[in-house]
Amino acid sequence: MVNVGLDGLRRLRQKPTLSSQNRTSFSHSEWAGIRKRFIGQTAAGGIAFMFWFLICCSYLYGTLYGSNNRHENIHVLAVDYDGGVIGQAMEAAYQQLKGPSFFTLDVRSSTDYPTEADMYRGVWEGKYWGAISANKGASDRLSAAIQGGDAASTYNPSDALSYIWNQQEYTAFANSVVQASMEQLVVATRIAYNKINGTQASQSLNQTDPAAVQALLNPIQATTTNIEATMFGSAILLNTVSMAMPILQQFFFLLVLNGAARQHQLYNKMTVLSSLLVRRIAGFLFTLGASLCQTGYFWAFREGWDVTGTQFVLTWMTFWLLMHVHLLILDSVSTVAPLPVMPFVVLLWVFLNISSTLSPLELQAGFYHWGIALPSNNAYSILITIWTRGANNHVYRALPILLSWWILMNLVASVTHLRACHLAYKMDQDMKQSATKGDGDDEAKVQGSEEPMSRQTTLDRPTNSLEHQRSFEEVAKEQRQVYGPSIPPFA
DSSP states (O other): OHHHHHHHHHHHHTSTTTOGGGSOOTTSGGGHHHHHHHHHHHHHHHHHHHHHHHHHHHHHHHHHTTGGGGGGGSEEEEEESSOSHHHHHHHHHHHHHOSTTSOEEEEEOTTTSOSHHHHHHHHHTTSOSEEEEEOTTHHHHHHHHHTOSHHHHTOOGGGSEEEEEOTTTTHHHIIIIIIHHHHHHHHHHHHHHHHHHHHHHHHTOOTTOHHHHHHHHSOOOEEEEESSOOOOGGGGGTTTGGGTHHHHHHHHHHHHHHHHHHHTTHHHHSOHHHHHHHHHHHHHHHHHHHHHHHHHHHHHTOTTOOOOHHHHHHHHHHHHHHHHHHHHHHHHHHHHSOGGGHHHHHHHHHHHHHHHHHSOGGGSOGGGGGGGGSHHHHHHHHHHHHHTTTOSOOHHHHHHHHHHHHHHHHHHHHHHHHHHHHHHHHHHHHHHHHHHHHHHHHHHHHHTOSSOOOHHHHHHHHHHHHHTSOOHHHHHHHHHHHHOSOOOOOO
């Protein structure tokens, strides 16, 4: 087998197209000038991309850098409906946990939030990331349970505290910052209760009643209310990788759209309005289909996520608007930016938008808070409201920002399209004039010659014509400037 492989390799290397006799080594003097330029261009491009990825990734990592010390920017509502020792223990526990790595407990009176339903409303509206309360009569129930009897047998420690949170809003951070800290606060409240009232409680303990002893040993737990549970595994992708896909899809479709327009010379043959409408309709239909596909795989892998058909349609429309904004932005930039710049632009735009949705802005340094103006941040804000059936509603801000992007970029893309049509028609006319001039010069040479045209003269004629025409490379370069980055469309 080894000999067969080696023989095949030798025969392959002996082919004229691959033979070293028909080629020269990179170290040959023939490559002296090209060698330096090749090494310089490759090194410059490689270094440029290394530093560009360094910059973009540093920006992305910077959004999470030190976020553990900014948990205090997460505000949680607290109300003491108990007015007794358990409410005091909750306040004391927070004072022990208080710091940059723990959320801020905003204590409000029961007059501001008369019922737990009012607290729920505060979290649902997005005013707070969560809410916790010492339930009414909790201290009296615990005191009665310690003394034994029916109060001890029916005592439920989970009735002492209640807390509310929304798992759908930045799921990873809701789990690790809000819910985990709530549980930590509940445990700390139980410890604080033992310090404040443990001695007095043990003196009134009915030691002959096992239920009373259990109430003393486990006096405080909490009842949890989750506004929107998000227990499926792919939830972590909703605000991360899923926010990069809309941009990448538009860029690759733009390559195909530009390739088709370039192949069929739409910009120099078709009226400006027609070519503009064709391009807009193509973009509208593609983004409509691409957003449907993205919404579709969200639903396909939702596992136990409880969402409805109405939410499906609203999610689809949100992604359509986001994708169309991205398409218009990339279309505008690609029409005016030099071709080598486009990879840098696309990479930067992807990282900027992911950075704005990767984590809550409250946990990011102030430098990053401008990301609230980016399309992906506002689209994700709308999606949270849709998925939680109206909770954390910032649509009043997010939708106008998205629509402003859409209107502005429609205008900008129209202007850049006019420029492309102008350049395309001008380039086409220049090529025709150059070709006509070349043909005229050849005819003059033939008519002015006293000798009959020989076969060699006939063969030379195309070469003479090409002298007056721009080279293929020049024409291709001009077309790239007009149509932007492109790939040949599927035939």
